[in-house]
Amino acid sequence: MKFTRTANANWKGTGMDGKGTISTQSTTLDQTQLSFKTRFAEGVGTNPEELIAAAHSGCFTMQLSFLLSEAGLVPENLDTKANVTFENGTITLIHLELTGSVAGIDEEEFKAFAQKAKEICPVSKLLNTEITLSASLSA
Known part of the structure; x- marks a missing residue:
């Protein structure tokens, strides 16, 4: 495609x-x-870093959904917040905060799927910065 x-x-x-x-x-x-x-500062409108956060959280979450679906799992809810750190003219870090609800999977498996999604997400692969992840499975 x-x-x-x-x-x-x-x-x-x-x-x-x-x-x-x-x-x-x-x-x-x-x-x-x-x-x-x-x-x-603060103002009405958007900015490049916010748009990168939106693109990254959306891409990563969809990628995770695809991986879970391929394994026969149906995510009930996946919620990702992307924190983009801008420092001295450079985006130095993106931290993805993921919480999810997926029946039939334990926390360790969920984190493994999340890590794989982070690695193969097209936006993750595009960005030349450190990308960290925290993931937790909710009941």
Whole structure:
């Protein structure tokens, strides 16, 4: 399977005082605000690090679901939070926090599936940074 997805960013002005927008092909993001404040302080809009966190948590969680399904397991719920650390101009760490509910599996097996998903997730493979994972199985 091969496909291409697109997004567009537009920026006007300087890095500190300018403003921009981001839009996605699906229009889920449609001229969503981007600015210095939304990236480095608090403000209405999004930022690249937040979008990376969203992409990574979504990709990883779907990958885990595929792996569990291939093993004949049906996840009742998988919840992943991606924490993207930006430090001195570099993304230095992404920590994935996973909790899940999957019948017929123990904690050790769940963690093994999660680790495999982290390793083969297309977004994980794309990112050139340390990626850590904590996983727990809920009742």
